Amino acid sequence: MASFVEEDPNKHVIGYPSACPRPHPASCNHIAYPRAQTTDPANTSVGYPCSTLPPFNQKPCPAQASDPHRSVRRVMICLVSTILIFCIISFITWLIFRPKTPEFRVDSVTIPPLNTSTLVISPHWEIGLSVKNPNKKINILYDEMEAGIYYGEECLSEAYILPYTQEKNNEMVLWAKFDELDDPVANLITKDRKSGVISLKVKVVGWVTYEAGAWKTSTHLMEVTCKNIRVGFDMSTGVGTYLSGSESCDVYISD
Numbered sequence: 185m186a187s188f189v190e191e192d193p194n195k196h197v198i199g200y201p202s203a204c205p206r207p208h209p210a211s212c213n214h215i216a217y218p219r220a221q222t223t224d225p226a227n228t229s230v231g232y233p234c235s236t237l238p239p240f241n242q243k244p245c246p247a248q249a250s251d252p253h254r255s256v257r258r259v260m261i262c263l264v265s266t267i268l269i270f271c272i273i274s275f276i277t278w279l280i281f282r283p284k285t286p287e288f289r290v291d292s293v294t295i296p297p298l299n300t301s302t303l304v305i306s307p308h309w310e311i312g313l314s315v316k317n318p319n320k321k322i323n324i325l326y327d328e329m330e331a332g333i334y335y336g337e338e339c340l341s342e343a344y345i346l347p348y349t350q351e352k353n354n355e356m357v358l359w360a361k362f363d364e365l366d367d368p369v370a371n372l373i374t375k376d377r378k379s380g381v382i383s384l385k386v387k388v389v390g391w392v393t394y395e396a397g398a399w400k401t402s403t404h405l406m407e408v409t410c411k412n413i414r415v416g417f418d419m420s421t422g423v424g425t426y427l428s429g430s431e432s433c434d435v436y437i438s439d
Contacts (some may be wrong), residue, residue, distance in 0.1 A: 189352065281392040283401065286350070287316040288323055288408045288433040290386065291357050293415050294423030307340065309333065309362040311386060313410075313433075316355040322396045324350045327403070329361040329390030335382070338369045345388070360388075377417050381427065386410040405438040 205266045292312040309332070317324050329345040341362035350356060376382055388408035394401040410433035 203272055210410065222262055223434050264304065277399055283322050284318045285435050285437055286320060286392070286406075288388070288410065288435055289314050290410050290413050290426065290433070293384075293413060293424065293426035295415060295417075297422040309365075311360045311362075313358045313386075313388070313408075314355065315350065317350045317352060319394075320353050322394050325393040326396055326406075327391040327393075329388050329406075331388045332388065333362060334385040334387065335373055338364065338372075340369045340373075340384075341365050350436065360386075377424075381414055381416050382424075384413040384415060386413060386433075406437045409434045412413070 213232045241270075243320040290311065291314040292310075294310040296308050311331070313331075325347050326345075328347050330342060331339040331345055340363055341363045343360045345358055345360055348358075373382055386408075387410075390406055392406045393403050393405045415425045418426045
């Protein structure tokens, strides 16, 4: 008669690896599944081996080093771009308005009568300059200008013209008053005036700015030269008056 022996339900099945032992749970890097509960004594729980994955790298990534030249390049790019845009806008505006050079010509010359006692020309001379602004949309701002009278290549006297603003498409007369004369040149004129006519030259130098509303150009140097100004003297009174001259003066304005 055969006898049946009851098997131990806690006995490990041969050929299967055992689960992680309970006394050492820290030896496993991952959680093991618990043993299944069953009423079948022939069925035993199955354990799964511990995974051998590489340990997680807890070291943080190193911060990237900032490039000091990158900020400088960005600032330079922004600066160059701003200047370029400003130049393009100014150039387009210049093309739209197209500022024209003011027109100068001598309008009158007044020389007081000769001093009969000393035969010396009076130093109080006046020259009127007719100035026209040919621009239809632009005003011209004149800073203080310096005017000079020349007899040949010698400067006879100098005077200053106060700043003023000339409206668009406007014409006006500026007066330059000369109160002092260079004695050697004045004596030369006294001798030459006996012919009744002398020839003078007038130069004007100053700074000008074009303006149209909120738009305004930079300041430009202006040089005006009026040649062959003929002045006649009355032999009885000695008064000098303007006879003729160039129809227009040469005007140069720097860029």
